[in-house]
Amino acid sequence: MHIRKLNEDDLPLVSALCIEAFMLAVAPSLSAQGVETFAKVASVDAFAERKQGDNLMLIFEADGVITGLVELKQGRHVAMLFVAPSWQRRGIGRRLINAALEHAREETVTVRASLSSVPAYRRYGFVLAGDVGEFAGLVYQPMERRLP
Structure with missing residues:
Protein backbone atom coordinates (compact mmCIF):
# COMPACT_ATOMS: atom_id res chain seq x y z
CA MET A 1 0.00 0.00 0.00
CA HIS A 2 1.34 3.39 -0.92
CA ILE A 3 0.47 6.93 -1.97
CA ARG A 4 1.80 8.44 -5.18
CA LYS A 5 1.05 11.23 -7.61
CA LEU A 6 -1.63 10.62 -10.21
CA ASN A 7 -0.36 10.04 -13.75
CA GLU A 8 -2.13 10.18 -17.12
CA ASP A 9 -2.68 6.42 -17.26
CA ASP A 10 -4.60 6.58 -13.96
CA ALA A 16 -14.63 5.73 -12.39
CA LEU A 17 -13.71 5.39 -8.70
CA CYS A 18 -14.90 8.92 -7.86
CA ILE A 19 -18.14 8.54 -9.78
CA GLU A 20 -18.87 5.15 -8.17
CA ALA A 21 -18.28 6.46 -4.64
CA PHE A 22 -20.24 9.65 -5.36
CA MET A 23 -23.22 7.76 -6.79
CA LEU A 24 -23.47 5.59 -3.68
CA ALA A 25 -22.85 8.16 -0.96
CA VAL A 26 -23.78 11.60 -2.30
CA ALA A 27 -25.97 11.42 -5.41
CA PRO A 28 -29.10 10.08 -3.65
CA SER A 29 -29.38 13.36 -1.72
CA LEU A 30 -28.92 15.65 -4.74
CA SER A 31 -30.96 16.90 -7.66
CA ALA A 32 -30.35 15.67 -11.19
CA GLN A 33 -28.46 18.93 -11.80
CA GLY A 34 -26.05 18.16 -8.94
CA VAL A 35 -25.38 14.66 -10.26
CA GLU A 36 -24.79 16.05 -13.75
CA THR A 37 -22.44 18.74 -12.40
CA PHE A 38 -20.39 16.16 -10.53
CA ALA A 39 -20.21 13.86 -13.55
CA LYS A 40 -18.63 16.71 -15.51
CA VAL A 41 -16.17 17.55 -12.71
CA ALA A 42 -15.15 13.89 -12.32
CA SER A 43 -14.79 13.16 -16.04
CA VAL A 44 -11.46 12.00 -17.42
CA ASP A 45 -11.12 15.23 -19.42
CA ALA A 46 -11.84 17.42 -16.38
CA PHE A 47 -9.25 15.56 -14.29
CA ALA A 48 -6.71 15.86 -17.11
CA GLU A 49 -7.33 19.60 -17.39
CA ARG A 50 -7.03 20.20 -13.63
CA LYS A 51 -3.90 18.06 -13.52
CA GLN A 52 -2.21 20.64 -15.77
CA GLY A 53 -3.03 23.41 -13.29
CA ASP A 54 -1.93 24.05 -9.71
CA ASN A 55 -3.65 20.95 -8.34
CA LEU A 56 -1.92 18.15 -6.49
CA MET A 57 -3.60 14.80 -7.11
CA LEU A 58 -2.52 11.84 -5.02
CA ILE A 59 -3.78 8.28 -5.27
CA PHE A 60 -3.69 5.42 -2.80
CA GLU A 61 -2.74 2.06 -4.25
CA ALA A 62 -3.37 -1.24 -2.50
CA ASP A 63 -2.47 -4.57 -4.08
CA GLY A 64 -1.85 -2.75 -7.38
CA VAL A 65 -5.36 -1.27 -7.39
CA ILE A 66 -6.21 2.43 -7.11
CA THR A 67 -8.42 2.63 -4.01
CA GLY A 68 -8.56 6.36 -3.31
CA LEU A 69 -7.81 9.89 -4.52
CA VAL A 70 -7.30 13.28 -2.95
CA GLU A 71 -7.01 16.53 -4.89
CA LEU A 72 -5.52 19.63 -3.28
CA LYS A 73 -6.19 22.80 -5.27
CA GLN A 74 -3.62 25.61 -5.13
CA GLY A 75 -2.15 24.17 -1.95
CA ARG A 76 -5.10 25.34 0.10
CA HIS A 77 -8.40 23.63 -0.83
CA VAL A 78 -9.39 19.97 -0.82
CA ALA A 79 -11.30 19.70 -4.09
CA MET A 80 -11.91 15.93 -3.95
CA LEU A 81 -11.43 13.06 -1.56
CA PHE A 82 -12.85 9.68 -2.51
CA VAL A 83 -12.19 6.12 -1.44
CA ALA A 84 -13.57 3.15 -3.36
CA PRO A 85 -16.66 1.88 -1.51
CA SER A 86 -15.20 -1.59 -0.92
CA TRP A 87 -12.06 -0.04 0.63
CA GLN A 88 -13.71 2.47 2.99
CA ARG A 89 -13.22 2.41 6.76
CA ARG A 90 -9.60 1.23 6.46
CA GLY A 91 -7.82 4.54 7.07
CA ILE A 92 -7.24 5.32 3.40
CA GLY A 93 -9.08 8.65 3.52
CA ARG A 94 -7.09 9.75 6.58
CA ARG A 95 -3.78 8.75 4.97
CA LEU A 96 -4.68 10.60 1.76
CA ILE A 97 -5.78 13.78 3.55
CA ASN A 98 -2.65 13.76 5.72
CA ALA A 99 -0.44 13.31 2.64
CA ARG A 122 -14.54 16.21 11.42
CA ARG A 123 -12.49 13.10 12.24
CA TYR A 124 -9.72 14.51 10.01
CA GLY A 125 -9.62 17.67 12.13
CA PHE A 126 -11.79 19.99 10.03
CA VAL A 127 -14.41 22.25 11.63
CA LEU A 128 -17.54 23.90 10.24
CA ALA A 129 -16.79 27.24 8.58
CA GLY A 130 -20.09 28.73 7.48
CA ASP A 131 -23.56 27.80 6.37
CA VAL A 132 -24.51 25.00 4.01
CA GLY A 133 -24.29 26.21 0.43
CA GLU A 134 -25.26 25.07 -3.05
CA PHE A 135 -23.54 25.47 -6.40
CA ALA A 136 -24.89 24.03 -9.66
CA GLY A 137 -26.94 21.50 -7.71
CA LEU A 138 -24.07 20.41 -5.44
CA VAL A 139 -24.91 20.91 -1.76
CA TYR A 140 -21.92 21.40 0.52
CA GLN A 141 -20.80 22.33 4.01
CA PRO A 142 -17.83 24.74 4.14
CA MET A 143 -15.18 23.40 6.51
CA GLU A 144 -11.59 24.27 7.34
CA ARG A 145 -8.58 22.97 9.18
CA ARG A 146 -5.88 25.18 10.67
CA LEU A 147 -2.45 23.66 10.35
CA PRO A 148 0.27 23.91 13.02
Whole structure:
Protein backbone atom coordinates (compact mmCIF):
# COMPACT_ATOMS: atom_id res chain seq x y z
CA MET A 1 0.00 0.00 0.00
CA HIS A 2 1.34 3.39 -0.92
CA ILE A 3 0.47 6.93 -1.97
CA ARG A 4 1.80 8.44 -5.18
CA LYS A 5 1.05 11.23 -7.61
CA LEU A 6 -1.63 10.62 -10.21
CA ASN A 7 -0.36 10.04 -13.75
CA GLU A 8 -2.13 10.18 -17.12
CA ASP A 9 -2.68 6.42 -17.26
CA ASP A 10 -4.60 6.58 -13.96
CA LEU A 11 -7.25 9.02 -15.20
CA PRO A 12 -9.94 6.56 -16.37
CA LEU A 13 -9.68 4.49 -13.18
CA VAL A 14 -9.72 7.54 -10.92
CA SER A 15 -12.71 9.01 -12.72
CA ALA A 16 -14.63 5.73 -12.39
CA LEU A 17 -13.71 5.39 -8.70
CA CYS A 18 -14.90 8.92 -7.86
CA ILE A 19 -18.14 8.54 -9.78
CA GLU A 20 -18.87 5.15 -8.17
CA ALA A 21 -18.28 6.46 -4.64
CA PHE A 22 -20.24 9.65 -5.36
CA MET A 23 -23.22 7.76 -6.79
CA LEU A 24 -23.47 5.59 -3.68
CA ALA A 25 -22.85 8.16 -0.96
CA VAL A 26 -23.78 11.60 -2.30
CA ALA A 27 -25.97 11.42 -5.41
CA PRO A 28 -29.10 10.08 -3.65
CA SER A 29 -29.38 13.36 -1.72
CA LEU A 30 -28.92 15.65 -4.74
CA SER A 31 -30.96 16.90 -7.66
CA ALA A 32 -30.35 15.67 -11.19
CA GLN A 33 -28.46 18.93 -11.80
CA GLY A 34 -26.05 18.16 -8.94
CA VAL A 35 -25.38 14.66 -10.26
CA GLU A 36 -24.79 16.05 -13.75
CA THR A 37 -22.44 18.74 -12.40
CA PHE A 38 -20.39 16.16 -10.53
CA ALA A 39 -20.21 13.86 -13.55
CA LYS A 40 -18.63 16.71 -15.51
CA VAL A 41 -16.17 17.55 -12.71
CA ALA A 42 -15.15 13.89 -12.32
CA SER A 43 -14.79 13.16 -16.04
CA VAL A 44 -11.46 12.00 -17.42
CA ASP A 45 -11.12 15.23 -19.42
CA ALA A 46 -11.84 17.42 -16.38
CA PHE A 47 -9.25 15.56 -14.29
CA ALA A 48 -6.71 15.86 -17.11
CA GLU A 49 -7.33 19.60 -17.39
CA ARG A 50 -7.03 20.20 -13.63
CA LYS A 51 -3.90 18.06 -13.52
CA GLN A 52 -2.21 20.64 -15.77
CA GLY A 53 -3.03 23.41 -13.29
CA ASP A 54 -1.93 24.05 -9.71
CA ASN A 55 -3.65 20.95 -8.34
CA LEU A 56 -1.92 18.15 -6.49
CA MET A 57 -3.60 14.80 -7.11
CA LEU A 58 -2.52 11.84 -5.02
CA ILE A 59 -3.78 8.28 -5.27
CA PHE A 60 -3.69 5.42 -2.80
CA GLU A 61 -2.74 2.06 -4.25
CA ALA A 62 -3.37 -1.24 -2.50
CA ASP A 63 -2.47 -4.57 -4.08
CA GLY A 64 -1.85 -2.75 -7.38
CA VAL A 65 -5.36 -1.27 -7.39
CA ILE A 66 -6.21 2.43 -7.11
CA THR A 67 -8.42 2.63 -4.01
CA GLY A 68 -8.56 6.36 -3.31
CA LEU A 69 -7.81 9.89 -4.52
CA VAL A 70 -7.30 13.28 -2.95
CA GLU A 71 -7.01 16.53 -4.89
CA LEU A 72 -5.52 19.63 -3.28
CA LYS A 73 -6.19 22.80 -5.27
CA GLN A 74 -3.62 25.61 -5.13
CA GLY A 75 -2.15 24.17 -1.95
CA ARG A 76 -5.10 25.34 0.10
CA HIS A 77 -8.40 23.63 -0.83
CA VAL A 78 -9.39 19.97 -0.82
CA ALA A 79 -11.30 19.70 -4.09
CA MET A 80 -11.91 15.93 -3.95
CA LEU A 81 -11.43 13.06 -1.56
CA PHE A 82 -12.85 9.68 -2.51
CA VAL A 83 -12.19 6.12 -1.44
CA ALA A 84 -13.57 3.15 -3.36
CA PRO A 85 -16.66 1.88 -1.51
CA SER A 86 -15.20 -1.59 -0.92
CA TRP A 87 -12.06 -0.04 0.63
CA GLN A 88 -13.71 2.47 2.99
CA ARG A 89 -13.22 2.41 6.76
CA ARG A 90 -9.60 1.23 6.46
CA GLY A 91 -7.82 4.54 7.07
CA ILE A 92 -7.24 5.32 3.40
CA GLY A 93 -9.08 8.65 3.52
CA ARG A 94 -7.09 9.75 6.58
CA ARG A 95 -3.78 8.75 4.97
CA LEU A 96 -4.68 10.60 1.76
CA ILE A 97 -5.78 13.78 3.55
CA ASN A 98 -2.65 13.76 5.72
CA ALA A 99 -0.44 13.31 2.64
CA ALA A 100 -2.19 16.20 0.89
CA LEU A 101 -1.89 18.45 3.96
CA GLU A 102 1.88 17.94 3.90
CA HIS A 103 1.80 19.93 0.64
CA ALA A 104 -0.45 22.74 1.94
CA ARG A 105 0.88 26.22 1.31
CA GLU A 106 -1.54 28.07 3.58
CA GLU A 107 -2.15 27.94 7.34
CA THR A 108 -5.81 27.10 6.76
CA VAL A 109 -6.99 24.41 4.35
CA THR A 110 -10.62 24.49 3.24
CA VAL A 111 -13.09 22.00 1.81
CA ARG A 112 -16.65 22.15 0.54
CA ALA A 113 -17.72 18.83 2.04
CA SER A 114 -20.73 16.93 0.81
CA LEU A 115 -23.17 16.66 3.68
CA SER A 116 -22.60 12.91 3.97
CA SER A 117 -18.84 13.43 4.34
CA VAL A 118 -18.97 16.00 7.16
CA PRO A 119 -18.44 13.37 9.91
CA ALA A 120 -15.33 12.06 8.13
CA TYR A 121 -13.87 15.54 7.72
CA ARG A 122 -14.54 16.21 11.42
CA ARG A 123 -12.49 13.10 12.24
CA TYR A 124 -9.72 14.51 10.01
CA GLY A 125 -9.62 17.67 12.13
CA PHE A 126 -11.79 19.99 10.03
CA VAL A 127 -14.41 22.25 11.63
CA LEU A 128 -17.54 23.90 10.24
CA ALA A 129 -16.79 27.24 8.58
CA GLY A 130 -20.09 28.73 7.48
CA ASP A 131 -23.56 27.80 6.37
CA VAL A 132 -24.51 25.00 4.01
CA GLY A 133 -24.29 26.21 0.43
CA GLU A 134 -25.26 25.07 -3.05
CA PHE A 135 -23.54 25.47 -6.40
CA ALA A 136 -24.89 24.03 -9.66
CA GLY A 137 -26.94 21.50 -7.71
CA LEU A 138 -24.07 20.41 -5.44
CA VAL A 139 -24.91 20.91 -1.76
CA TYR A 140 -21.92 21.40 0.52
CA GLN A 141 -20.80 22.33 4.01
CA PRO A 142 -17.83 24.74 4.14
CA MET A 143 -15.18 23.40 6.51
CA GLU A 144 -11.59 24.27 7.34
CA ARG A 145 -8.58 22.97 9.18
CA ARG A 146 -5.88 25.18 10.67
CA LEU A 147 -2.45 23.66 10.35
CA PRO A 148 0.27 23.91 13.02
